[in-house]
Amino acid sequence: MSPKKTQSDIDTQDKIVAMARRQQAQREKGYRAQAFKLYPKICARCGREFSGEKLRELTVHHKDHNHDNNPPDGSNWELLCLYCHDNEHARYYQVADGYSPVTPGEEPEPPSTHRPFNVLGKLLKRKT
Numbered sequence: 001m002s003p004k005k006t007q008s009d010i011d012t013q014d015k016i017v018a019m020a021r022r023q024q025a026q027r028e029k030g031y032r033a034q035a036f037k038l039y040p041k042i043c044a045r046c047g048r049e050f051s052g053e054k055l056r057e058l059t060v061h062h063k064d065h066n067h068d069n070n071p072p073d074g075s076n077w078e079l080l081c082l083y084c085h086d087n088e089h090a091r092y093y094q095v096a097d098g099y100s101p102v103t104p105g106e107e108p109e110p111p112s113t114h115r116p117f118n119v120l121g122k123l124l125k126r127k128t
Helices: 007-038 052-057 082-096 120-125
Strands: 058-062 077-081
Touching: 007 058, 007 077, 052 058, 058 082, 077 082
Parallel strands: none
Antiparallel strands: 058 077
């Protein structure tokens, strides 16, 4: 059974977490602003352009996944939209966990050959 936490312990933890979040926000502001000066405001994966209010959806991705590695030339960064950034991190963690869609020594599954809209043209040309 774990010892009961006192209000003092909880307050100390809250202060540490708040300080860490402030420091992280400061670091992010620094390299985010710098990345926006270096790179066009375009997602490096999907190519969407961002401006105005939508600019908040563009994130700075650290290529080596080390958020403390922020070289002034931006060589460890790329701008990714929220969706591509989430996808990149999901892939990174899958590889780190040893996930592979193909078992070593096996052939990958062939791509799908189903064409759901193959007869759509015929249906549209059909007279009613």
